Amino acid sequence: MESSLKSAALLEQMKVHLSTDAGKELTKKIGLVYQLNIAPKKIGVEEEIFVVDLKEGKVTKGAYAGKPDATFSFTDKDFLSIATGKMNPQIAFIRGAMKIKGSIIAAQKFTPDIFPKPSKL
Amino acid sequence: MAMRDLVTGGAACAVPGTASSSNPLGAFANAILGSSSKAQEIKGLPGAAVNVPGPSSDFRTEAPLTTLPGLENEGQQHQQPYGQNSEFLSGFRSADHGVLGDAWNEVHQPPLHIRGGDTEARFQEFEQIYNRGVPPTWDGPPQGVLSRFLHSFVDSGRAGVPFRPAALPVLGLSEGDKQCIRDRSFIMAHHIFADKNEEYINAQVNALLHSLDIDGNQRLKGPMRGSYPELEEYWTESQVALRPGMPNFADKWVSEFSQQRESGDPEAWARSFEQQHGVNGWASEFEQEHSQLASIDQMSGANMYQIAAMEQSRMLANTLAQNTDPKFQNSKFLQFVSKMSRGELIVDENQIKPATSSLTDDWANEYQGQYNAGPSYWADQFANEELSRGKDKWVNEFVKENQQQGSDDQWVNEFSKLHVQDWTDEFGKQVAEGAFGESTADDWANAYDKYLDEQLFTSKKRSNASRGVYEFSDMNPYVGHPNPLREGQELFRKGLLSEAVLALEAEVLKNPDNAEGWRLLGITHAENDDDQQAIAAMMRAQEVDPTNLEVLLALGVSHTNELEQPEALKYLYSWLQNHPKYGALAPPELADSPYYADVARLFNEAAQMSPDDADVHIVLGVLYNLSREYDRAIESFQTALKLKPRDYSLWNKLGATQANSIQSADAILAYQQALDLKPNYVRAWANMGISYANQGLYEESIRYYVRALAMNPKADSAWQYLKISLSCASRNDMFEACDTRNLDILQKEFPL
Numbered sequence: 001m002e003s004s005l006k007s008a009a010l011l012e013q014m015k016v017h018l019s020t021d022a023g024k025e026l027t028k029k030i031g032l033v034y035q036l037n038i039a040p041k042k043i044g045v046e047e048e049i050f051v052v053d054l055k056e057g058k059v060t061k062g063a064y065a066g067k068p069d070a071t072f073s074f075t076d077k078d079f080l081s082i083a084t085g086k087m088n089p090q091i092a093f094i095r096g097a098m099k100i101k102g103s104i105i106a107a108q109k110f111t112p113d114i115f116p117k118p119s120k121l
Numbered sequence: 122m123a124m125r126d127l128v129t130g131g132a133a134c135a136v137p138g139t140a141s142s143s144n145p146l147g148a149f150a151n152a153i154l155g156s157s158s159k160a161q162e163i164k165g166l167p168g169a170a171v172n173v174p175g176p177s178s179d180f181r182t183e184a185p186l187t188t189l190p191g192l193e194n195e196g197q198q199h200q201q202p203y204g205q206n207s208e209f210l211s212g213f214r215s216a217d218h219g220v221l222g223d224a225w226n227e228v229h230q231p232p233l234h235i236r237g238g239d240t241e242a243r244f245q246e247f248e249q250i251y252n253r254g255v256p257p258t259w260d261g262p263p264q265g266v267l268s269r270f271l272h273s274f275v276d277s278g279r280a281g282v283p284f285r286p287a288a289l290p291v292l293g294l295s296e297g298d299k300q301c302i303r304d305r306s307f308i309m310a311h312h313i314f315a316d317k318n319e320e321y322i323n324a325q326v327n328a329l330l331h332s333l334d335i336d337g338n339q340r341l342k343g344p345m346r347g348s349y350p351e352l353e354e355y356w357t358e359s360q361v362a363l364r365p366g367m368p369n370f371a372d373k374w375v376s377e378f379s380q381q382r383e384s385g386d387p388e389a390w391a392r393s394f395e396q397q398h399g400v401n402g403w404a405s406e407f408e409q410e411h412s413q414l415a416s417i418d419q420m421s422g423a424n425m426y427q428i429a430a431m432e433q434s435r436m437l438a439n440t441l442a443q444n445t446d447p448k449f450q451n452s453k454f455l456q457f458v459s460k461m462s463r464g465e466l467i468v469d470e471n472q473i474k475p476a477t478s479s480l481t482d483d484w485a486n487e488y489q490g491q492y493n494a495g496p497s498y499w500a501d502q503f504a505n506e507e508l509s510r511g512k513d514k515w516v517n518e519f520v521k522e523n524q525q526q527g528s529d530d531q532w533v534n535e536f537s538k539l540h541v542q543d544w545t546d547e548f549g550k551q552v553a554e555g556a557f558g559e560s561t562a563d564d565w566a567n568a569y570d571k572y573l574d575e576q577l578f579t580s581k582k583r584s585n586a587s588r589g590v591y592e593f594s595d596m597n598p599y600v601g602h603p604n605p606l607r608e609g610q611e612l613f614r615k616g617l618l619s620e621a622v623l624a625l626e627a628e629v630l631k632n633p634d635n636a637e638g639w640r641l642l643g644i645t646h647a648e649n650d651d652d653q654q655a656i657a658a659m660m661r662a663q664e665v666d667p668t669n670l671e672v673l674l675a676l677g678v679s680h681t682n683e684l685e686q687p688e689a690l691k692y693l694y695s696w697l698q699n700h701p702k703y704g705a706l707a708p709p710e711l712a713d714s715p716y717y718a719d720v721a722r723l724f725n726e727a728a729q730m731s732p733d734d735a736d737v738h739i740v741l742g743v744l745y746n747l748s749r750e751y752d753r754a755i756e757s758f759q760t761a762l763k764l765k766p767r768d769y770s771l772w773n774k775l776g777a778t779q780a781n782s783i784q785s786a787d788a789i790l791a792y793q794q795a796l797d798l799k800p801n802y803v804r805a806w807a808n809m810g811i812s813y814a815n816q817g818l819y820e821e822s823i824r825y826y827v828r829a830l831a832m833n834p835k836a837d838s839a840w841q842y843l844k845i846s847l848s849c850a851s852r853n854d855m856f857e858a859c860d861t862r863n864l865d866i867l868q869k870e871f872p873l
Contacts, residue, residue: 006684006685009684009749012749013781017815020785020816021817022815022816084841085841085842085844086838086841111848113845113849116815117814117842118682118684118781119776119777119778119780119781119788119808119811119812120652120777120807121678121681121682121743121773121774121777
């Protein structure tokens, strides 16, 4: 329970997911490093930083040592909406629900299909 | 018909505080004529000098009194009421040819300003002229004549026709009466002619006053005082006149006048004008908007967010507009952004919908409508130089208005916190650098098209469920069923979950306090893969029956699925507290904000107390899911399954846990068990799809999602996942079927 974010559950699943065949396929296909700054309620406030490294196939907590290809800032809820296909990343961007730093090209590859989907009890 | 009338139309009354007529073309005229009289100016009486008309040999005095201006004598209506030089007047003779130029000139050519000491003389001259042509219709008691005369002034204003003076009998108005009429006429005229310039208004009022033998120059002598007994008498009379039995005085004008007088608020007059004469929706909406803007400093939360989103998209639209690639310029994406920026589309939660009641509202649509219809129409109608000038003016007007809105301090402060500039700059820079390339710009735009369509399609659905409010189905054939609960139970048993939902909804509509109805409804939704509705129903069940263990467990499970840990923990702890056997284990002081570790420890104690109680193991399994200790969770569910091997939902829980710990192959076996026991278990079908998708087997996953959706077309998350799988399987050809939720096509294409 080191994180109070809902997103942490999904990122934990992502971590394991990257070790599967499907996950390895993903790193081969994308090969980029994304840094996620996830805030509980408001962008920029009390953010928790995660790195989804699709070069090395890792998910780590804390800022990336180096320059990530793209850095996203969003709230916990909006990140989940994006990762589960509920909200289109571009819509999130337009709304200002997602802020992007870095390459737009890299950002465009940040799509819901890179995340595993949580199953329901 | 004369262009003037076309342009100003019927009710030329504008709402106070706006520069716009209620008529779209009138607004256009407004802009083109640049005559935005600001109603604020009339808070005090206008300071401009009144222009007393000079005599003219050409002056018309025949004003027919029964035929009010703007009615049958259309051909003459552009005759100027007030003295001008004859060149000017003759110019107006051609007004009925309906050329814009006339309208333009009429409004813009300033009336002759006649000043100087010979005013008195001129008045006398006028009086003579008038008196020569007194028509019989102005007969009657002075008040009646005055009333009708004033009314005709209002009518001409409404008809957008310049008012023509008439020769009236001597009405015997006192100085007080005159001052009162003088002052109020100016106030009123600014409302009636809110879309006209000052000169025009002054001219109109002068025409009125002149007929009444009132010197316009003597207005503004301060407010009416009580020292005019005759005036008081007039007002008293006029109000008495409103009562039945005195039909002659039942005059709208007078009543409006007196209402205004009572309230002491000039704008009240305009409001009553609106009420009585009817103003089209636009004007009132505009007013609404205006008041919303006025209270902008009270805005917070969602509303603020909308404005921010609007502003963001506006800035983005500006940035994008500088990209000259015609392909990009024509893209729906850009259209979308500009629509957002104009407030025509708003983003609510994750949905985009046409603006309905907030902010610019229909006003923006109306404006856009004009803008769209405008250019060609105008070009056809008036191919002259005024066009370009007017258009610019209009645009400026619009821009100015935007700036006014934007300059509200609170708003700007609040807004700047959102750092909109940052990301639009960033975005614009990269677009400018060609970051999109040729094809990606299209992708980007297409994504919007699709998403927009999709969102508009589903926009009516679902916004309350996430807030714990149960959303009932629109059409429910089970309403009126003699025993919907039994019917619902039967349907649930048969596995017809979506039908069971309807029957159970009918039950809880009939008996809102039936906990069993709500509970089963919640269970059905959960099995139908809709946790939000499940939570909403279960919360109602819990209200009625706060200690029902099944309800508490179901709430704990659904909140776990929604990754809402604190809520899940609360309900699971509550389960323990209310359990007849384990309740003693749970200290009540923990109930408010239970710690995960404490709850897990207590449940372990319970499991040691009764190792053969499957339920304790189930709750433990859920708890371990919360803490993402999947191996322990799997162990707990497996223990429970030994005790309850035919519990299909338990098989699903095991499968889901295995799936979440990326043991997808095992998960599929568990789901299969569940489906063997309950073939229509939508949740298990959807979970199957997820497991295949997570293994990268997208084609397979599509079939399972489609199967789940065939049973419950309302399972939103399954639709979202289906879309992702279609995309990953490069089945973009099926996007449309997915976006329009066309299950026939999908089932045909992806049979299981």
